[in-house]
Amino acid sequence: MSASSAALAARRVLAAASHSSHEGGARTWKILTIVLAFPGVAICMANAYMKMQASSHEQPEFVPYSHLRIRTKKFPWGDGNHSLFHNAHTNPLPEGYENSHH
Numbered sequence: 443m444s445a446s447s448a449a450l451a452a453r454r455v456l457a458a459a460s461h462s463s464h465e466g467g468a469r470t471w472k473i474l475t476i477v478l479a480f481p482g483v484a485i486c487m488a489n490a491y492m493k494m495q496a497s498s499h500e501q502p503e504f505v506p507y508s509h510l511r512i513r514t515k516k517f518p519w520g521d522g523n524h525s526l527f528h529n530a531h532t533n534p535l536p537e538g539y540e541n542s543h544h
Contacts, residue, residue, distance in 0.1 A: 501531065504538045511536040 513536060516522025523535055530540045 501539055504534050506536070506538070 511534070513523065517525065519526060525533065534540075
């Protein structure tokens with residue numbers, strides 16, 4: 443089966459779904475899911491994994507901008523200085539990062 447005959451078969455399947463009869467609609471969506479959606483998700487997962495492997499996991503340099511990390515009152519949990527979903531590696535406090543090593 444050549445590439446042109448495969449394209450013709452795919453066009454016939456999709457063209458059949460556009461007619462007034464709704465029979466075979468579930469089959470068309472099942473084929474589209476298997477042929478397009480699953481490979482698309484797999485490619486996106488592989489892309490995200492490769493980008494994660496290629497990037498460095500170092501903390502960016504801390505710059506104490508005056509308009510960021512303003513604390514007018516303490517948070518109602520913990521010591522009052524950490525946000526609810528605080529991550530010591532990625533979220534600096536107003537004074538800077540908590541630890542200097544990973």
